[in-house]
Amino acid sequence: MSEIIDGKLVSAKIRSEIKQKTEVLRKEKSVRLRLATILVGENPASKIYIKNKINSCIEVGIESEHIDLPGATTENELLLIIDRLNNDPDTDGILVQLPLPLHISPDKVIEKISPSKDVDGFHPYNQGILLTSKDYESLIASKIPVPCTPFGCMKLLEYYNIDPSGKRAVIIGRSNIVGKPLALLLLLRNATVTICHSKTKDAASVIKEGDIVVCATGKKGILAGDMIKDGAVVLDVGINRGEDGKIYGDADFESTSRKASFITPVPGGVGPMTITMLLYNTLMLGLKRRSLGNV
Ligand code: GUN
Numbered sequence: 001m002s003e004i005i006d007g008k009l010v011s012a013k014i015r016s017e018i019k020q021k022t023e024v025l026r027k028e029k030s031v032r033l034r035l036a037t038i039l040v041g042e043n044p045a046s047k048i049y050i051k052n053k054i055n056s057c058i059e060v061g062i063e064s065e066h067i068d069l070p071g072a073t074t075e076n077e078l079l080l081i082i083d084r085l086n087n088d089p090d091t092d093g094i095l096v097q098l099p100l101p102l103h104i105s106p107d108k109v110i111e112k113i114s115p116s117k118d119v120d121g122f123h124p125y126n127q128g129i130l131l132t133s134k135d136y137e138s139l140i141a142s143k144i145p146v147p148c149t150p151f152g153c154m155k156l157l158e159y160y161n162i163d164p165s166g167k168r169a170v171i172i173g174r175s176n177i178v179g180k181p182l183a184l185l186l187l188l189r190n191a192t193v194t195i196c197h198s199k200t201k202d203a204a205s206v207i208k209e210g211d212i213v214v215c216a217t218g219k220k221g222i223l224a225g226d227m228i229k230d231g232a233v234v235l236d237v238g239i240n241r242g243e244d245g246k247i248y249g250d251a252d253f254e255s256t257s258r259k260a261s262f263i264t265p266v267p268g269g270v271g272p273m274t275i276t277m278l279l280y281n282t283l284m285l286g287l288k289r290r291s292l293g294n295v
Contacts, residue, residue: 001257001258002234002256002257002258002259002260002261002262002263003160003261003262003263004257004262004263004264004265005156005160005235005262005263005264005265005269006268006269007152007156007264007265007268007269007270007271007272007273008268008272010155010156010159010272010273010276011272011273011275011276013159014155014276014279014280015056015059015060015276015279018060018062018276018279018280018283019059019060019061021283022060022061022062022283023061025287025292026061029292031286031290031292032061032062032063032090033061033062033063033092033093033282033283033286034062034063034064034065034090034091034092034093034286035053035057035062035063035064035065035091035092035093035094035095035119035278035282036064036065036066036067036085036088036091036093036094036095037050037053037054037064037065037066037067037095037097038066038067038069038078038081038082038094038095038096038097039066039067039068039069039097040069040070040071040073040078040096040097040100040101040104041069041070041071041100041101042071043097043099046097046098046099049097050066050097052275053095053275053278054066056275056276056278056279057279057282060279062092062279062282062283065091067081069081071101073101073104074103074104075103075104075105075108075109078096078100078104078109079108079109079112082094082096082109082112082113083112085117086112086113086114086117091117092117092282092285092286092289092290093117093118093119093278093281093282093285093286094113094114094117094118094119095119095120095278096109096110096113098177110122110123110124111123111124116285116288116289117285117289118145118285119145119148119278119281119282119285120145120147120148120278120281121144121145121146121147121148121151121181121281122147122176122177126144126145127176127181129142129144130144130146130147130181130184130185131184133188135188136154136185136188136189139188143284143285143288145281145284145285146181146185146277146281147177147178147181148273148274148275148277148278148281149177149178149182149216149237149270149273149274149277150178150181150182150185151185151273151277151280151281152270152273152274152276152277153182153185153214153235153237153270153273154182154185154186154189155273155276155277156235156264156269156270156273157189157212157233157235160262162212162233162262163189164186164189164190164191164212165189165190165191166190166191166192167191167192167211167212168191168192168194168209168210168211168212169183169186169191169192169193169194169210169211169212169213169214170193170194170195170196170206170207170209170210170212170213170214171183171186171193171194171195171196171214171216172195172196172197172203172207172213172214172215172216172217172222172223172250173195173196173197173214173215173216173217173218173237174195174197175216178216178237179195179197179214179216180195182214182216183195186212191212194206194209194210204227207223207227207228208227208228208229209229210228210229210232211229211231211232211233212232212233212235213228213232213233213234213235214234214235214236214237215234215235215236215237215238215249215250215251216237216238216250217238217250218238218239218240218250219238219240219250220238220240220242220248220249220250221248221250221251221252222238222250222251223236223250223251223252223256224251224252224255224256225252225254225255225256225257225258225259225260226255226259228256228259228260229259230259231259231260231261232259232260232261233260233261233262233263234251234256234257234260234262234263234264235264235269235270236249236250236251236253236263236264236265236266236269236270237249237250237270238250238251238266239266239267239271247266247267248266249264249265249266249269251263251266253265253266
């Protein structure tokens with residue numbers, strides 16, 4: 001049986017540290033940090049994610065400004081709003097919820113957000129620093145926003161004293177939001193990293209080598225216990241709704257948890273960490289931009 005990696009517990013710990021810092025900022029410096037969120041259109045899942053982000057901001061003492069835009073908003077209108085927020089001295093972070101309607105280029109939108117307010121860590125400037133960093137410590141010291149879900153995965157490993165150094169890490173999924181940045185972060189922690197994707201030949205033999213296996217495919221139950229090595233660490237990034245209406249991960253929990261040494265449950269594993277690291281990035285960038293010292 002595996003040990004459960006409790007994302008709710010680690011999240012609560014980090015959120016309480018963030019809350020303490022925002023209280024000090026408010027009481028001693030009269031500073032209130034603010035996160036601007038933008039939602040374009042009516043995607044039901046995005047609406048839930050945005051609501052959770054706004055509530056989490058309030059919970060830790062970060063102000064939230066939410067901008068709800070109709071699906072017919074033009075790319076130019078959105079870029080002008082981002083411009084206004086880039087120049088607003090009271091806005092510390094800007095988050096545009098993805099996916100965007102098809103007539104808006106996500107690349108143009110991400111590039112428009114000032115790298116100093118890019119709480120998602122998606123801007124090519126910030127991604128470039130991640131790519132060229134020499135080690136994990138210097139990346140963190142550089143106070144560059146790291147994409148929230150992969151950053152949350154790294155924090156979970158850290159909290160459970162799982163050192164990726166020298167281990168084989170296999171990531172299933174190559175998205176810009178999770179797979180690719182997580183591969184770079186694990187590499188900075190000296191893991192030997194492989195990304196599997198839809199064109200990988202014999203993915204089963206690659207996955208079987210993984211001391212750390214991360215699934216980030218958005219496909220329910222794609223990873224089963226007989227696919228991993230004994231004692232592997234399994235991080236499940238998937239959030240999939242089953243036919244019964246319940247939330248499931250990418251891993252079949254019942255069979256993988258019998259073989260893994262550590263495993264993240266869904267819900268309650270990686271999920272809560274994504275918003276926690278968004279709050280962390282907002283605090284970090286706010287302090288940096290306002291020259292107010294360390295997180
Ligand atoms: N859509 C799914 N995940 C994310 C995320 O981490 N950030 C944003 N902005 N949109 C998303």
